[in-house]
Amino acid sequence: MAVSGRNIQMYKGIIRHLQSIYKKDKLRDTPAYMYVVDQFRKHQVTGEKHCRGKEELQHLGESYLCLLQSIQKYEELSAVYKGKGDRSVESSANLVGLNLPIVPPPPSESI
Amino acid sequence: MAAPLKMSGSRCTAFAKLLFSYHRPERIISMNPQIRFYSTKELKKFYRHAYISQHNGWFEINLDKRKLRTPTGNLFRVPNEALALAVATEWNAQENTIKRHNMHLTSLCNMAIDNPTHRTREDLIQASLYFLETDTVCYRLAEPEELLEFQCQQWDPVIDWFKKRYKVEIETTTGIASLKVPEETYLTLERHLLSMSDWALFGYHYCVEALRSVILTMALIDRHISVERAVQLSRVEQDFQVNRWGSVEWYHDINLLEIQCHVAASNLFVYWTSENSSIKQKAMLTSSNM
Numbered sequence: 001m002a003v004s005g006r007n008i009q010m011y012k013g014i015i016r017h018l019q020s021i022y023k024k025d026k027l028r029d030t031p032a033y034m035y036v037v038d039q040f041r042k043h044q045v046t047g048e049k050h051c052r053g054k055e056e057l058q059h060l061g062e063s064y065l066c067l068l069q070s071i072q073k074y075e076e077l078s079a080v081y082k083g084k085g086d087r088s089v090e091s092s093a094n095l096v097g098l099n100l101p102i103v104p105p106p107p108s109e110s111i
Numbered sequence: 112m113a114a115p116l117k118m119s120g121s122r123c124t125a126f127a128k129l130l131f132s133y134h135r136p137e138r139i140i141s142m143n144p145q146i147r148f149y150s151t152k153e154l155k156k157f158y159r160h161a162y163i164s165q166h167n168g169w170f171e172i173n174l175d176k177r178k179l180r181t182p183t184g185n186l187f188r189v190p191n192e193a194l195a196l197a198v199a200t201e202w203n204a205q206e207n208t209i210k211r212h213n214m215h216l217t218s219l220c221n222m223a224i225d226n227p228t229h230r231t232r233e234d235l236i237q238a239s240l241y242f243l244e245t246d247t248v249c250y251r252l253a254e255p256e257e258l259l260e261f262q263c264q265q266w267d268p269v270i271d272w273f274k275k276r277y278k279v280e281i282e283t284t285t286g287i288a289s290l291k292v293p294e295e296t297y298l299t300l301e302r303h304l305l306s307m308s309d310w311a312l313f314g315y316h317y318c319v320e321a322l323r324s325v326i327l328t329m330a331l332i333d334r335h336i337s338v339e340r341a342v343q344l345s346r347v348e349q350d351f352q353v354n355r356w357g358s359v360e361w362y363h364d365i366n367l368l369e370i371q372c373h374v375a376a377s378n379l380f381v382y383w384t385s386e387n388s389s390i391k392q393k394a395m396l397t398s399s400n401m
Contacts, residue, residue: 018200021200021203021204022203025160031162031163031196031199032196032197032199032200032203035192035193035196039193055334056334059334059337060379060382062337062338063337063338063375063378063379063382064197064375064379066337066338066339066371066375067215067216067338067371067372067375067376067379070368070369070371070372070375071204071213071215071372073364073368074213074365074368074369074372075210075213077360077361077364077365077368078365080361081360081361081365
């Protein structure tokens with residue numbers, strides 16, 4: 001693959017995501033990391049001829065990066081907006097600027 | 112999945128009896144229903160590492176020492192190393208609990224291995240092409256005018272590419288009546304899809320369902336457009352409204368990310384299950400010739 005800014009960014013992006021997945025392990029020893037690095041090395045443009053799979057690998061890498069990013073962002077957003085179950089009547093009323101009517105105290109038994 | 116899910120025998124028989132009372136018994140036997148009750152509880156992470164291993168040319172996933180299985184109990188195995196690594200990475204990415212809804216490649220593989228609804232190749236192709244007559248990019252709104260202009264500007268290049276690439280005819284409409292797609296268009300696309308592997312067809316169908324468009328799926332898988340662009344094109348109207356009225360993060364953004372996950376996963380799945388690479392050695396002078 002021709003070394004361009006776009007490809008380096010993609011490579012770094014994938015590696016960064018792998019790093020966050022394999023936090024406890026040594027990244028260099030994980031098979032997924034080795035595979036990614038190997039693929040990038042293999043598809044470099046050699047001095048002799050252009051490899052046909054240039055855009056192929058680029059497209060593949062971008063898709064994978066997109067998948068990893070989307071999953072991460074999705075997780076983060078769902079954590080922020082995680083439902084807390086049903087709203088109470090009072091908070092639903094407050095939502096639209098209303099208050100519940102004040103309930104009169106129960107009549108005392110002495111009367 | 113290797114999740115320790117329990118199947119209760121008595122409930123299973125009760126369900127089968129219920130089925131028998133509605134259908135003829137011989138039909139039930141031929142259907143061979145695979146019933147499994149899923150626990151709705153969170154699944155704790157029960158392994159430390161996911162590895163891949165190779166057996167007879169297939170790649171399997173090992174969770175510590177156990178082999179990963181699909182929901183119906185089949186052995187989980189995939190034909191491609193990269194796909195196996197990506198699935199293993201998905202399993203490794205899980206922290207305390209296993210979030211099965213976020214494991215898109217795993218679920219695609221499960222679907223292809225188990226084929227729970229017993230679909231044939233023809234079924235899958237028909238189900239995908241069924242979307243063509245209601246393809247998102249062919250239906251435009253005449254009002255407001257800026258939207259129509261925006262839609263034409265965004266979608267026309269893809270449609271032109273599609274027509275040229277597959278040498279087919281397809282029209283666009285601003286009405287609500289369904290399009291009349293020429294028979295030849297269907298035949299051409301069907302021939303194209305028939306050349307795909309069985310597994311790739313599952314990916315195709317998943318992608319078409321997520322994008323609600325056959326044309327965008329074809330453009331994506333033929334590497335004409337990127338995943339982000341394909342998803343953006345499938346949501347042109349929504350984007351237009353968002354620009355005008357504002358975005359609601361917990362709906363629009365989550366929806367966008369979800370579709371992106373589905374589309375990216377199916378694109379990778381199609382690529383990896385139909386990939387066929389070989390290395391051609393250049394003619395070189397060996398030492399004996401020199």
